[in-house]
Amino acid sequence: MNCTDECRKIYVDNAATTKMSKTAINAMLPYMDGVYGNPSSLHSVGQKANEALVSARERIAKCLGCTAREITFTSGGSEADNQAIISAAKLGEKKGKKHIVSTAFEHHAVLHTLEKLKKEGFEITLLDVHENGLVNAEQVKAAIRPDTCLVTVMYANNEIGTVQPIKEIGAVCREKGVVFHTDAVQAAGHLHIDVQDQNIDMLSLSAHKFHGPKGIGVLYAKKGIVLANLIDGGAQERGKRAGTENIPAIMGMAAALEEACENIDQNAKKLTALRDKLIAGLSEIPHSILNGDAKQRLPGNVNFCFEGIEGESLLLLLDDKGVYASSGSACTSGSLDPSHVLLAIGRVHDIAHGSLRLTLSEENTDEEIEYTIRAVKDVVEYLRGISPIWRDLTEGKKEFIIK
Numbered sequence: 001m002n003c004t005d006e007c008r009k010i011y012v013d014n015a016a017t018t019k020m021s022k023t024a025i026n027a028m029l030p031y032m033d034g035v036y037g038n039p040s041s042l043h044s045v046g047q048k049a050n051e052a053l054v055s056a057r058e059r060i061a062k063c064l065g066c067t068a069r070e071i072t073f074t075s076g077g078s079e080a081d082n083q084a085i086i087s088a089a090k091l092g093e094k095k096g097k098k099h100i101v102s103t104a105f106e107h108h109a110v111l112h113t114l115e116k117l118k119k120e121g122f123e124i125t126l127l128d129v130h131e132n133g134l135v136n137a138e139q140v141k142a143a144i145r146p147d148t149c150l151v152t153v154m155y156a157n158n159e160i161g162t163v164q165p166i167k168e169i170g171a172v173c174r175e176k177g178v179v180f181h182t183d184a185v186q187a188a189g190h191l192h193i194d195v196q197d198q199n200i201d202m203l204s205l206s207a208h209k210f211h212g213p214k215g216i217g218v219l220y221a222k223k224g225i226v227l228a229n230l231i232d233g234g235a236q237e238r239g240k241r242a243g244t245e246n247i248p249a250i251m252g253m254a255a256a257l258e259e260a261c262e263n264i265d266q267n268a269k270k271l272t273a274l275r276d277k278l279i280a281g282l283s284e285i286p287h288s289i290l291n292g293d294a295k296q297r298l299p300g301n302v303n304f305c306f307e308g309i310e311g312e313s314l315l316l317l318l319d320d321k322g323v324y325a326s327s328g329s330a331c332t333s334g335s336l337d338p339s340h341v342l343l344a345i346g347r348v349h350d351i352a353h354g355s356l357r358l359t360l361s362e363e364n365t366d367e368e369i370e371y372t373i374r375a376v377k378d379v380v381e382y383l384r385g386i387s388p389i390w391r392d393l394t395e396g397k398k399e400f401i402i403k
C-alpha cells in the first residue's frame with residue numbers, strides 16, 4: 001500500500017456503527033425512487049410497497065429461525081430493547097410478578113429501562129459478570145424467584161465483546177417458565193442466531209451494526225407474547241408499533257442481514273485472525289490488559305486498558321494518525337464517567353479511563369492491523385512520556401495496578 005500517514009483511514013469502530021454494504025444500498029434505492037407507496041394504501045402503488053414489506057419480514061424471520069408474524073419492525077436496537085422489557089414487565093405485573101433479572105453490563109437501552117421500572121415498583125437483580133465479562137446459566141438459575149417475570153441478558157457485549165451462553169440461559173428460563181429476552185444487537189449478523197434452538201423468547205437487533213441502514217431494527221417476540229405499545233397511532237405492525245413503515249430501511253436491513261448470515265463463518269474466521277493478531281500486538285505494551293475473555297468474544301472485538309493513559313487523549317492522537325477507534329461505547333464518550341462495563345468487570349476508575357476499543361469489520365486488512373498496532377504503541381509511549389502519573393509510577397511513588 002503506497003499510502004502516507006496523512007491519507008490513512010482505518011475505521012476500527014464497527015461496534016459503534018458500520019459502513020453500509022453495497023448490497024444494502026442497492027436494495028434500498030428502488031424503494032426511495034420507484035416504489036414509494038405507503039404499504040397501507042389500497043391502490044397498486046401502495047400494494048407494491050406492501051409486497052416488499054411482507055417479503056422482507058419473511059426473509060428476516062428466516063435468518064432468525066422464527067415466523068414472519070413474530071417480527072416487529074422498530075426504529076432500532078434501543079426501541080426494541082425498550083419495547084421488549086416494558087412488554088414483559090406489563091405481562092408480569094398482571095400476574096403479580098414484578099422481579100427482573102439482568103446483568104450489570106447491559107447496554108443503557110436496557111439498564112435505563114430497568115431503572116424506570118424500578119421506580120414503578122419492580123425489583124431488579126443485576127448479575128455479576130466476573131472479571132472475564134461472562135455470566136453463566138447457574139447464576140441466572142439462582143437469581144430466578146417465583147415472582148420473576150423476565151430475564152434479559154445480552155448476547156454479546158458492545159464494549160468488551162464477551163459472548164454469553166445464551167442457549168443455556170434460555171434453557172433455564174424455559175424450565176422456570178420465565179420470559180427470556182436477549183439484546184442481540186452486537187451478535188446479529190456476526191454470530192449464529194436460531195431463536196428456537198437457543199430458547200429465546202424475545203430478541204432485539206439493529207441494522208446499522210451489520211452494514212445495514214441506521215434507524216431500523218427488529219424486535220422478535222415469540223408467538224403468544226403480547227407486546228405493549230411504545231408508540232400509539234395507526235394499525236401498523238399488528239397494532240403494536242404505529243407509524244408508516246420505513247420501507248427503504250427495512251429492505252436495506254433484510255438485504256444486509258441475509259448477506260451477513262450467508263457469509264457468517266467466513267467473516268468470523270477472517271475477523272478472528274485479525275483480532276488475535278491485534279490482541280497479540282497490543283499485549284506487548286507494558287502495563288496493558290485485555291478486557292474480557294480472550295476467546296469467548298466477538299470475532300471483531302478488541303478492548304484494552306493501558307495504565308497511566310487517558311482514553312480521550314489516546315483517541316484524539318489516533319485520529320490524527322488516521323485510526324478511528326473508541327474508548328468505550330459511543331453513548332458514554334463525551335461524558336467523563338468511566339464505562340459501567342469496565343467497572344462491572346472490576347476495573348478501578350483510573351484504569352477504566354485508559355481504555356481503548358477497536359472493533360473490526362471484514363474490510364480491515366492485515367496491513368491495517370499492523371499499522372494500528374504501531375500507532376497505538378507510539379501514542380501510548382508518547383502520552384506516558386508526558387504524564388506526571390506515569391512518572392510517579394516509574395519512580396515507584398505510586399504502585400502499578402496493571403502488573
Ligand SMILES: *Cc1c(COP(=O)(O)O)cnc(C)c1O
Pocket residue numbers: 015075076077078079081107109154156157158183184185186206207209215216217
Ligand atoms: C448499538 C446498540 C444498541 C442500540 O441500537 P440502536 O439501533 O443504535 O438504537 C443496543 N444494544 C447494543 C448491545 C448495541 O450495541
